[in-house]
Amino acid sequence: MAAVTAAQPRSSKTESYVDNKRKEDIRQANIKAARAVADAVRTSLGPKGMDKMISTANGEVIITNDGATILNKMEVLQPAAKMLVDLSKSQDSAAGDGTTTVVVIAGALLKQCLLLLTNGIHPTVISDSLHKASTKAVDVLTAMAVPLEISDRESLIKSASTSLNSKVVSQYSTLLAPLAVDSVLSVVDPAKPDMVDLRDIKIVKKLGGTVDDTELVKGLVFDKKASHAAGGPTRMENAKIAVIQFQISPPKTDIEQSIVVSDYTQMDRILKEERNYILGMIKKIKATGCNVLLIQKSILRDAVTDLSLHYLAKAKIMVIKDVEREDIEFITKTLNCLPIANIEHFRAEKLGHADLVEEVSLGDGKIVKVTGIKDMGRTTTVLIRGSNQLVIDEAERSLHDALCVVRCLVSKRFLIAGGGAPEIELSRQLGAWSKVLHGMEGYCVRSFAEALEVIPYTLAENAGLNRIAIVTELRNRHAQGEINAGINVRKGQITNILEENVVQPLLVSTSAITLATECVRMILKIDDIVNVRDSTMVSTAKYLLSSRILYGGFFLNFLLCLFVFFSKLCFLVNNETIHMQHAHLAIQALL
Numbered sequence: 001m002a003a004v005t006a007a008q009p010r011s012s013k014t015e016s017y018v019d020n021k022r023k024e025d026i027r028q029a030n031i032k033a034a035r036a037v038a039d040a041v042r043t044s045l046g047p048k049g050m051d052k053m054i055s056t057a058n059g060e061v062i063i064t065n066d067g068a069t070i071l072n073k074m075e076v077l078q079p080a081a082k083m084l085v086d087l088s089k090s091q092d093s094a095a096g097d098g099t100t101t102v103v104v105i106a107g108a109l110l111k112q113c114l115l116l117l118t119n120g121i122h123p124t125v126i127s128d129s130l131h132k133a134s135t136k137a138v139d140v141l142t143a144m145a146v147p148l149e150i151s152d153r154e155s156l157i158k159s160a161s162t163s164l165n166s167k168v169v170s171q172y173s174t175l176l177a178p179l180a181v182d183s184v185l186s187v188v189d190p191a192k193p194d195m196v197d198l199r200d201i202k203i204v205k206k207l208g209g210t211v212d213d214t215e216l217v218k219g220l221v222f223d224k225k226a227s228h229a230a231g232g233p234t235r236m237e238n239a240k241i242a243v244i245q246f247q248i249s250p251p252k253t254d255i256e257q258s259i260v261v262s263d264y265t266q267m268d269r270i271l272k273e274e275r276n277y278i279l280g281m282i283k284k285i286k287a288t289g290c291n292v293l294l295i296q297k298s299i300l301r302d303a304v305t306d307l308s309l310h311y312l313a314k315a316k317i318m319v320i321k322d323v324e325r326e327d328i329e330f331i332t333k334t335l336n337c338l339p340i341a342n343i344e345h346f347r348a349e350k351l352g353h354a355d356l357v358e359e360v361s362l363g364d365g366k367i368v369k370v371t372g373i374k375d376m377g378r379t380t381t382v383l384i385r386g387s388n389q390l391v392i393d394e395a396e397r398s399l400h401d402a403l404c405v406v407r408c409l410v411s412k413r414f415l416i417a418g419g420g421a422p423e424i425e426l427s428r429q430l431g432a433w434s435k436v437l438h439g440m441e442g443y444c445v446r447s448f449a450e451a452l453e454v455i456p457y458t459l460a461e462n463a464g465l466n467r468i469a470i471v472t473e474l475r476n477r478h479a480q481g482e483i484n485a486g487i488n489v490r491k492g493q494i495t496n497i498l499e500e501n502v503v504q505p506l507l508v509s510t511s512a513i514t515l516a517t518e519c520v521r522m523i524l525k526i527d528d529i530v531n532v533r534d535s536t537m538v539s540t541a542k543y544l545l546s547s548r549i550l551y552g553g554f555f556l557n558f559l560l561c562l563f564v565f566f567s568k569l570c571f572l573v574n575n576e577t578i579h580m581q582h583a584h585l586a587i588q589a590l591l
């Protein structure tokens with residue numbers, strides 16, 4: 001990247017900036033640390049980018065190309081470098097894709113900022129100019145974007161494929177892209193056409209087969225088998241399904257206690273009572289016509305016992321137990337039924353209906369599928385398959401990116417070319433704009449424009465092309481008015497990238513630029529790192545607490561109470577004693 005070397009004549013003396021050494025050092029250290037993070041993920045950008053193998057402390061290995069995942073797993077200690085990790089996370093939640101791009105752009109901006117700072121420009125001037133440049137950049141991108149109709153399935157698939165192309169599982173993009181589009185479109189609510197809640201798409205992972213066997217299931221999939229106890233049914237047609245949150249087991253006392261029964265007749269009575277209790281419950285369930293039970297996992301006592309499973313099997317009721325609490329909402333939404341929290345509320349109108357619930361063998365395990373649901377809610381399940389856990393996990397992350405891309409397009413219906421085309425066009429237009437700005441501002445905007453060239457440079461570099469030759473040609477083609485010319489990494493030349501079907505949502509590009517700029521501005525404005533020690537009050541509180549834990553005793557308890565009372569008093573008298581408040585809160589939390 002052409003560095004800004006010759007300082008432009010400054011318009012007035014007041015704009016030049018002299019800072020003291022320490023502040024400069026802190027700023028430089030922050031920028032260098034943050035750039036190191038950006039450099040670490042740079043090689044992963046684009047379809048020909050490299051993957052990273054991450055080995056965690058507990059021996060787990062992850063192979064990924066996703067910027068957010070790489071950074072998330074990295075052990076970053078420097079506070080400014082951590083900001084870049086958070087930046088990637090913000091992009092992940094704002095757009096879902098472009099998590100590497102945002103960090104690479106931030107790294108390039110920081111490099112330019114360092115040059116501007118060494119040229120004596122005040123950080124505030126740089127920060128304000130960056131803000132101005134990013135606002136202009138968003139305008140330019142919006143003007144470049146092509147509007148999209150949500151019914152245009154082909155274009156949606158193209159952009160999902162672009163996002164999948166750069167992943168480890170790119171060879172399966174022909175399968176995963178349409179799957180992502182169909183699943184997002186099936187959960188769009190016509191009443192709120194631009195809102196997509198990705199929680200309505202459940203991803204179930206099952207080891208075995210290949211990613212090619214991944215399928216979209218219109219219904220529910222449970223990654224567990226049905227209960228086989230006492231030969232209970234494992235397939236049910238015309239299913240009437242109840243989701244229950246109560247236990248079909250004998251009640252327990254509230255407090256832990258044991259009852260000793262020494263008389264055999266008494267014991268017989270207890271067993272009989274238990275049988276009657278459970279039978280009574282099962283009769284109530286059967287009376288509503290229910291023939292499939294989904295039982296929520298219980299921590300207080302067993303949700304089902306061997307005895308209740310036996311009677312349920314006799315009543316020809318299929319049982320799927322240990323359903324997770326957090327899945328209940330998704331299940332009831334899909335089945336269009338109500339969860340039942342008490343046997344007294346067990347009524348036929350609370351049941352869900354499906355054509356078939358069956359246990360299927362898959363690989364070396366079994367799953368339960370519920371299909372043909374009547375009045376099914378707007379949800380979908382994707383069953384991901386793969387030959388090993390690494391592939392399955394990466395397939396899930398990649399599919400998440402593709403789903404996010406389609407979600408972006410549903411909420412903001414504009415497409416933009418990929419392959420470095422938007423960045424180089426931005427760079428060109430902002431470069432031209434910087435010439436009409438005055439003084440330092442123009443100088444900073446020009447640096448911003450140059451920083452954006454990092455994307456085409458990196459795409460070319462990662463694809464093993466001659467970066468200077470490629471980017472120069474790209475710049476020329478854009479200067480001649482071909483705004484959609486981009487780097488075709490497959491052919492190794494510049495082509496109209498829209499014709500190559502490399503498209504991405506506008507939201508991904510705009511949010512990458514605005515978020516990266518915000519983060520860089522924040523780092524620029526830091527001129528000191530302050531380590532805070534505990535105040536005397538907090539230290540005293542900690543000391544008292546640790547002695548109490550060690551020695552216990554009435555006297556220490558008394559002292560602690562006195563301290564709490566005293567700190568509360570101080571807090572009441574003077575609201576600003578923030579240390580006192582901290583000490584007080586710490587004690588309350590620990591007590």
Ligand code: ADP
Pocket residue numbers: 044045046047049065066067097098099100101102162163165166417418419420455459487488489490502504
């Ligand atoms: P991110 O995590 O930021 O999404 P990716 O590794 O997915 O990073 O790379 C995204 C970049 O790769 C985008 O700038 C996109 O335009 C570019 N890209 C994706 N597919 C292609 C392709 N087939 N040809 C050229 N560039 C591509």
Ligand code: MG
Pocket residue numbers: 097098099162163164166401
């Ligand atoms: Mg991507």
